[in-house]
Amino acid sequence: MRKISLIGGGQAGLLLGFALLDKGYAVTLYTDRSPEQVLNSRIPSTAFLFNSSLQFERELGLNFWEDVVPYGEGMHVDFRGPDGRIGLTVQGRLGELKGQALDQRTKFSRWMREFSQRGGKLVIQSVSVADLERIAADSDLTMVAAGKGPINAFFERDEVRSAHSTPPRHLAALLLTGPQLMGDRPWARVPFRPLRFNFVAGVGEFFSLPFYTHTRGECRSFLFEAIPGGPMDRFQAARDGHELLEIARAVVADFAPDDLHHLDGAELTDEDAWLKGSFLPTVRKPVGRLPGGGLVMAIGDTAVLNDPIAGQGANNAVRMVRYLAERIQAQGQRAFDADWMQDVFETFWNESAVFTTGFTNALLLPPGEPVMEVLGAASVHPPVADAFMRCFDNPRNYFPWITDVSLARAFVAERTVRDAA
Ligand SMILES: Cc1cc2nc3c(=O)[nH]c(=O)nc-3n(C[C@H](O)[C@H](O)[C@H](O)COP(=O)(O)OP(=O)(O)OC[C@H]3O[C@@H](n4cnc5c(N)ncnc54)[C@H](O)[C@@H]3O)c2cc1C
Numbered sequence: 001m002r003k004i005s006l007i008g009g010g011q012a013g014l015l016l017g018f019a020l021l022d023k024g025y026a027v028t029l030y031t032d033r034s035p036e037q038v039l040n041s042r043i044p045s046t047a048f049l050f051n052s053s054l055q056f057e058r059e060l061g062l063n064f065w066e067d068v069v070p071y072g073e074g075m076h077v078d079f080r081g082p083d084g085r086i087g088l089t090v091q092g093r094l095g096e097l098k099g100q101a102l103d104q105r106t107k108f109s110r111w112m113r114e115f116s117q118r119g120g121k122l123v124i125q126s127v128s129v130a131d132l133e134r135i136a137a138d139s140d141l142t143m144v145a146a147g148k149g150p151i152n153a154f155f156e157r158d159e160v161r162s163a164h165s166t167p168p169r170h171l172a173a174l175l176l177t178g179p180q181l182m183g184d185r186p187w188a189r190v191p192f193r194p195l196r197f198n199f200v201a202g203v204g205e206f207f208s209l210p211f212y213t214h215t216r217g218e219c220r221s222f223l224f225e226a227i228p229g230g231p232m233d234r235f236q237a238a239r240d241g242h243e244l245l246e247i248a249r250a251v252v253a254d255f256a257p258d259d260l261h262h263l264d265g266a267e268l269t270d271e272d273a274w275l276k277g278s279f280l281p282t283v284r285k286p287v288g289r290l291p292g293g294g295l296v297m298a299i300g301d302t303a304v305l306n307d308p309i310a311g312q313g314a315n316n317a318v319r320m321v322r323y324l325a326e327r328i329q330a331q332g333q334r335a336f337d338a339d340w341m342q343d344v345f346e347t348f349w350n351e352s353a354v355f356t357t358g359f360t361n362a363l364l365l366p367p368g369e370p371v372m373e374v375l376g377a378a379s380v381h382p383p384v385a386d387a388f389m390r391c392f393d394n395p396r397n398y399f400p401w402i403t404d405v406s407l408a409r410a411f412v413a414e415r416t417v418r419d420a421a
Pocket of ligand 1: 007008009010011012013030031032033044045046047048049125126127128145146147148149150151171173223299300301302308310311312313314315316317
């Protein structure tokens with residue numbers, strides 16, 4: 001039986017672990033915290049998964065929360081001026097591509113227990129480069145899915161594919177419950193349960209998603225993406241979640257006052273339901289050569305780390321895991337050498353991650369002409385809005401029209417003509 005070692009018990013490491021157990025591999029997963037520690041830690045993320053990602057988890061029998069996590073059924077987006085005034089509104093439905101957002105503390109702690117029950121070997125250990133040497137020598141294949149962990153620095157930054165030299169946003173996130181937030185139709189002007197987006201020109205963005213956590217059940221996440229040094233960049237001095245919530249109220253009052261009443265009576269779901277900070281989006285070279293000659297491969301955020309503005313990091317990890325599991329199986333008894341690792345990553349990059357990264361980086365900039373063309377049409381033609389939002393499920397579908405105004409016009413024409421017919 002071929003032996004595969006994975007470092008990191010997050011979206012990429014755990015999911016790949018399950019996919020490989022399913023295919024009959026002997027899988028050891030090293031991760032730095034026990035299920036109890038994960039459950040009782042601060043939230044690491046507010047990740048929303050679109051249907052294609054959820055579907056892969058369902059296929060592996062892992063969406064234990066299907067019936068309790070509220071679905072995000074579509075997006076309601078206001079594009080605002082720096083004074084908060086709405087310039088353009090776009091509202092689109094995801095249809096069957098609707099998704100769910102689940103507290104990663106809830107998910108990963110449960111998945112870690114499940115991993116052991118399905119025959120995986122779980123080792124609680126913070127892995128160092130020296131440990132990697134020993135692990136790789138004892139395994140047919142070793143993959144590092146350590147997210148944003150500092151061990152990532154072992155993999156060289158790809159200067160050509162990494163678009164940023166400083167963090168593009170300063171982040172803050174909260175899980176909130178409150179009388180004006182929950183339910184099927186929390187926003188009166190939206191006829192479905194929305195992912196609520198506000199884009200404020202020159203200031204930043206903030207998002208609220210239907211969410212589920214083990215501490216309170218249904219709730220909503222709030223993610224603030226402040227342009228560094230701008231008028232929304234007020235969160236970083238907060239000492240706890242309560243201070244973060246007060247700043248959040250002030251920011252919403254300043255830039256989306258019509259949304260402020262949603263925060264009436266709102267409170268944190270628990271004392272750990274918040275995060276703040278920033279990070280540098282980075283694409284890394286996938287093959288790591290250890291001093292002793294062993295090889296390890298970067299996957300998930302360790303390989304492709306994007307800003308959360310487009311909600312793609314965990315979705316990208318799922319797409320990557322699905323592809324990796326196929327390629328590992330297709331390799332049969334042959335060696336997982338550097339050429340194989342390079343080829344697997346290059347193919348995934350060219351077929352998927354390049355689009356995810358390109359779309360994410362585009363959202364961090366003022367919308368270009370092709371996007372404005374489509375958003376303008378989407379604001380008056382629901383089928384165009386639906387088509388635009390549904391591309392979030394697989395950002396490859398934003399290309400090539402997102403880069404070319406005549407193709408963007410064709411994208412609009414196709415949907416409006418189809419609708420008229
Ligand atoms: C605020 C915020 C909002 C987000 N929203 C979305 C969203 O809406 N949709 C979406 O798709 N994505 C979103 N993301 C991104 C998403 O959370 C990540 O892309 C995803 O979790 C990456 O999975 P991963 O397995 O690569 O890393 P992680 O899930 O971070 O897992 C890494 C694991 O490795 C462990 N580890 C680290 N170092 C070591 C070590 N040396 N030894 C052992 N273990 C180690 C860590 O403890 C962790 O358990 C968001 C991120 C943030 C910060």
